[in-house]
Amino acid sequence: MEDCLFCKIMKGEIPTKTIYEDDIAKIFMDINPITNGHLLIVPKKHQENVLDIEEDFIVYALKITREKIFPLLKEKLNCDGLTITENNFYGQDIKHFHIHLIPRYKNDEYKEISNEDLLEDTDTIYKKLTEK
Numbered sequence: 001m002e003d004c005l006f007c008k009i010m011k012g013e014i015p016t017k018t019i020y021e022d023d024i025a026k027i028f029m030d031i032n033p034i035t036n037g038h039l040l041i042v043p044k045k046h047q048e049n050v051l052d053i054e055e056d057f058i059v060y061a062l063k064i065t066r067e068k069i070f071p072l073l074k075e076k077l078n079c080d081g082l083t084i085t086e087n088n089f090y091g092q093d094i095k096h097f098h099i100h101l102i103p104r105y106k107n108d109e110y111k112e113i114s115n116e117d118l119l120e121d122t123d124t125i126y127k128k129l130t131e132k
Contacts, residue, residue: 006096010044020068024060027069030100034110037077037103039069047097049088061099069101079103083110 008014009026016028019039030038041061047053065084073079081104086097104110 004046004096005094006042006098007046009042019072020064024057025064027064027101034100034102035079035105035108037073037079037101039073039101041065041069041099041101043097048095049092049097050086051088053097057097065099065101073101073103077103078105080106083112 005014009016009028016026018026018028020027023044025041025043027039027041030040041064043053043057043061045054047057062084065082070082073082083100083102083104085100085102087093102110
């Protein structure tokens with residue numbers, strides 16, 4: 001897509017702080033990091049969301065995370081864990097599939113927030129999800 005920010009990055013039109021790149025993906029630093037070392041895994045081929053992404057890419061992204069990127073983050077940044085997240089439609093700022101790798105540290109302030117006031121009890125949700 002011509003106007004896609006990540007497609008422009010893949011073409012080299014916009015510079016990034018790239019950590020890893022091959023024919024399938026580019027892994028670079030997020031410009032608005034949540035923690036030190038926050039990275040994005042982006043497929044070179046434009047695919048918009050989880051409904052479009054090729055399954056092979058998902059497997060590949062997790063493999064490269066497990067074998068190369070998480071060990072690098074642990075070794076170089078001494079992170080204590082890793083949060084892997086991906087947004088679709090609502091909350092997806094850039095409409096080009098990407099996975100966030102967010103290093104976690106025992107002293108970080110990153111909190112996954114729940115809207116407790118909006119939560120229904122789990123029995124109600126379970127019934128909605130399983131009734132025919």
